[in-house]
Amino acid sequence: MPTDKIPVYFYSSKSGMVRLFAERLDRPVFDLSDRAVRRSVPDGPWVLLTPSYKTGNVNNDTIPEPIKRFLRDPITRRRLIGIMGSGNRNFGEHYQAAARTIARASGRPILLEFELQGTQWDVADAKRILAELDESAHQPTIGTSLSE
Ligand SMILES: Cc1cc2nc3c(=O)[nH]c(=O)nc-3n(C[C@H](O)[C@H](O)[C@H](O)COP(=O)(O)O)c2cc1C
Numbered sequence: 001m002p003t004d005k006i007p008v009y010f011y012s013s014k015s016g017m018v019r020l021f022a023e024r025l026d027r028p029v030f031d032l033s034d035r036a037v038r039r040s041v042p043d044g045p046w047v048l049l050t051p052s053y054k055t056g057n058v059n060n061d062t063i064p065e066p067i068k069r070f071l072r073d074p075i076t077r078r079r080l081i082g083i084m085g086s087g088n089r090n091f092g093e094h095y096q097a098a099a100r101t102i103a104r105a106s107g108r109p110i111l112l113e114f115e116l117q118g119t120q121w122d123v124a125d126a127k128r129i130l131a132e133l134d135e136s137a138h139q140p141t142i143g144t145s146l147s148e
Helices: 017-022 035-039 065-070 074-079 089-094 097-106 120-137 140-147
Strands: 008-010 029-031 046-051 080-087 110-115
Touching: 008 017, 017 029, 017 046, 017 080, 017 120, 035 065, 046 097, 074 080, 080 097, 080 120, 097 110, 110 120
Parallel strands: 008 029, 008 046, 046 080, 080 110
Antiparallel strands: none
């Protein structure tokens, strides 16, 4: 697999829906449940793929802990270029809360939102969006700014 594809870092719980989606993207994907992955720093632009989990605590904190830990590193945060979210509309106002909260805090765009493990069309959309990002990341001027 060519290494010039922007990698996707994801977290997935035991139900594994985000993992199923990630594995269909035909590009390097890294599982943030793995401690070694969580402790690494992406060497260029990367995309985050996250589910949302409403915990019911006072802050209504839905961001999975491994993602929070990974985002503690300022270089990792700087190299993040966008977010994809998996959620479930049954959660109403909390739909995609993790992806949206991270997007707001980081100033990075939500690239795609889908439900559960995603449909074949969601996978196709994700592939297209990521391929466009691959292209722009390899144009010298944009590439330089993205990887800083
Ligand atoms: C306990 C629980 C809480 C959830 N909370 C939310 C939520 O607040 N917002 C949302 O959009 N989806 C919520 N979901 C749906 C998951 O984000 C969605 O099913 C996702 O695909 C799970 O990915 P995973 O199986 O890889 O962990 C919740 C699911 C569960 C089981």
